[in-house]
Amino acid sequence: MTSIDPSLSGRDETSAVEEAPAQRGTGIWVLGLAAAASWVGVAALIELWPEIIPQPYGRELAIISLVIALGLVIVAATGRLFGVAAITTRYYGPWFVAAAIVVGGWEIVTAKAGLLPVPFFSSPQSILEVFFDDWGRLGISVWYSVLLLAKGYFFGAAAGFVTGVTIGWSRAASYWVHPLLRLIGPLPATAWLPLAFFIFPTSGSASVFLIALATAFPMTILTWSGIASVNRDYYDIARTLGAKPSFLILKVAIPAALPHVFVGLFMGLGTSFAVLVVAEMLGVKAGLGWYLQWAQGWAAYANMYAALLVMALMCSSLITILFRVRDWTLSWQKGLVRW
């Protein structure tokens, strides 16, 4: 989660599609039909090959496979009728084939042939079972995780931004804060965990503090370096035009530093995920981290896979949201740097 490089990953599906004109055709989409066939294959595999240990929800998984296949057939036949959805589906055509192969293979080595040790490796339908039967608990866990993360991330990002701007601007602040930052900053936020749970009145507030701490460090460093690397000519120009220090900070330094600030936001988000999960496992009795811990206690491995999947979706959605915010805020950078 920590190797998030915004300069590499901002290219979205639609722009990539434009680079692959071969995928754009409006006629019958052969690869799509092949992908549909492979999903029909998955469904057939589930229905026709008897399971070593009978499992529920095999039928549901087969139906879902058929629905995916049906969707692919529709897109293959209708061309670009469904706009962006169709374009995106066509772009990910090879992925649909690959996913069918993975799900089918996984099905074979777990439920069908039983090649992998049974309790530790759950079959696809047993994970599906978790989503069907335990969605209430999973859903509330996601909600608690997002809530906790939002609080910690907000305070951490705000504190880091303000600190970064202050030490980037004021020599005196930099003199005092820099050594502290050098000393305390690299300390993993989780190292504070025992102390934080002891000092703070509730484990919830302790977790907010830890997540904020983890977010604040990269945010401070990058905001600071952003402010420090602002072209000095910008200040000279603004000063000759009559700008006061407040204008120089708010309208010159901060906008010029924003690209760096967003790198800090991305890095802070990455580190905050790690702290979130640890804090939930050790302190707060809620959230996806706690769910994982709880599932482990009951040796409910399928629940752990399901929680991991949900967690991955949650983290990548948050990253995507941040990318959207950046794209909107820094739209002036388009054409200036390679996104």
Place this chain on the structure above:
Amino acid sequence: MVALATNTGVASAAAGQKIDIQSVFHQFELEGEPLPVLDGIDFSVEPGSFVALLGPSGCGKSTLLRLLAGLDHPTKGDLKVDGENVGDPDPSRIMVFQDPTLFPWRTVWDNVSLGLEARGILKKSRQRVDDAIQLVGLDGFDKAYPHQLSGGMAQRVALARALVNEPRLLLLDEPLGKLDSLTRLTMQTELVGLWQRAGLTAVLVTHDVEEALFLTQRVLIFGPRPARIVADLKVDLPYPRHRGDPRLAELRREALGHLGLAATW
């Protein structure tokens, strides 16, 4: 390009400022060594006149303009504008830098309005921004970002950004250096027209001898660093001038002589 005569809002008459420079010395530090740049500069500029500073590259012309703008302070000597020592930068003295250095996150319109916004008078004077953009011939590009402009267009935005403030002293550091030769000729004529109508004092730094002679009333020629003034040429020709004027050719020969380039003529 819009003719100057159509413009009314920008740079309406405010009397130009008087400049008095008395034995100004200035030096920088370069790797621990003092680097003398200005070595006893002495001259005055009458209010409302147009002066060119000509000299070899690296001699200290931009440095002198920065001192006049109040961005730096001289190591020694007095710089007075309208009888007062130059302190901090003031919007009555506006500098157009060698690089346009537009703010990349602001549109053309927002770049031009920067000074008015900084002084908190933008609300009352939005029309001035439109006028300034029109003056430099960029109407229709209000919403463009700097990276969508050509080098010459960016330089014109920088000029508009200065003019919108109705300065009384305009410090121009090779403002036409990046323009193609055609736009350059047009802009030269427009600069003269602008200066004549606005009644401001203008100091133009340039490498181009013809430009200095065609535009200004007086050309100060600097020697190599550390700079002193080696010649003070009066360009005693009325406006509008003609580029083919034999008197300009004469003055040009004289100026090149002072720059040590007589042999090339």
